[in-house]
Amino acid sequence: MPSPWDRIRDEFPILNQQVNGRPLVYLDNAATTQKPRTVIAALDRFYAQDNANVHRGLHALSMRSTNHYEGARARVAAFINAEAPEEVIFTRGTTESINLVASSWGGANLRKGDVILLTEMEHHSNLVPWQVVAQRTGATLRYLPVTGDEGLLDLSALDRMLTPEVKVFAFTHVSNTLGTINPVAELCARARKVGAVTVIDAAQSIGHMPIDVRAIGCDFLAFSGHKMASVTGIGALYGRRALLDAMPPYQVGGGMISRVDFFESLWKPSPERFEAGTPNFADAVALGASCDFLDSLGRQRIREHDGRLARAAYERLAQLPGIRLIGPAGERGGLVSFAFKSVHAHDVVTFADEDGIALRGGHHCNQPLMKRLGLTSTVRASFYVYNEEREIDALVASMQRTLAFFGLEA
């Protein structure tokens, strides 16, 4: 039987183009991944055949649309091994998912004297919502340190930091800047011992490796569709049922109430309680399709593929003069992040674009971490299922040309 890996690049129509006269080398997957034909087709088919507003509809299209939407919820729940579809709330993406937890759970449960434990490697999306809820509730923030350029969490400091005052521990699964894969199951187990609720930012892991929320043992897990071969504007929050049912709504309005009077209202249970207004059902259907696509490739195999490319790129780039690579030298997620001593990341990215290579340069929404490492910006190359070894050759050659232009011969 032919493997879907055999013609993987043909599945992604966008890859077949020239940029600045060169074949596109797309290495900005940590920002957003490209979309396969099956996902684009699922969205197209939904709008062409099934579109109608979901829930309460008594006509055929509305019932069909509702079935597709709730089918997508069940598909996403199975994808992360949640106990029930009701544990999956559709959101706009990781940022909205974390805002939902911070605002709803945090607002109802945090008090003065409580501690919110984060790590120094958090993306702004898993940092700023906690800052705001800390200001609102009087809780304080505490950060688990990163060891330095190798970019690991300092687990030796965890016992000291994970005191009974810690009510919530929020951390990323894979760092979008360092490529570090954190030991999430261990972190959850240790948090549980002090009774802290755990929140995982899975934006960089969801499309790249198997994820089983019950094996990990987390309370909440947030992710975006567009970083897992699906469309923009859709993502999800997983939450344990018992926690969700005790949480107040995040936004209020239609679709989430069981009864409304002029002066008070009653809420539906999860997931409807957290999905006020017409939900983004069409994009949810596309998210379900991307789950099918990724499982057809095999998520363990995706993890190996992306990790192998990232390690190969790391080793090749390490030969370049004046380069500083950050993140672990061994096992890492599918990205490399680096800075040159005398060429700024934005100049590097501009030169790479000239070679048809899409990279990202900047602080990657990780300003506190950058400051901690004494950097203002890095260049990031991030890989996905369609990237190939030859694209690492192109990347390295482009870096050599750039260094030569700025007078730093390789």
Next chain:
Amino acid sequence: MSAELSDLYQNVILDHNRRPRNRGRIPSANRSAHGDNPSCGDQCDVFLRLDGDRIAEISFEGSGCAISQASASLMTTQLKGKTAAEAEKLYGQFHEIVTTGKEPEDMSDLGAFAGVHAFPARIKCATLSWHAALNALRGDPVPATTESHLD
């Protein structure tokens, strides 16, 4: 290398990036302002010693790409000795150059930034230090940012 890219990275720019002029703090500065480019994290501090309405001394500190560093360096050489009104006028001309690529004949080295207009994402790199300098001149206590309609 494409014509656009070699227009962007002209020798004047590379030279100022490699050997920035007027870098560091002026001990006698009586005005300063900080600028941020939130989209890339670039930062720039500009220090001025105003003598009446005239810029007697000017320097900068900061980190950023070749375009931003060269622009800050070149700006200091152009603004020294200018009045606040002359500086505002010069910025207007510089802004015209980086956004349209049209280079007035008497623009000296600032004309080297005409190539920026072909790279819209880099215009903010070129204007960051100017925003900071003008804020320092105006005595504006709010840090300059490239995220404004004035870009």
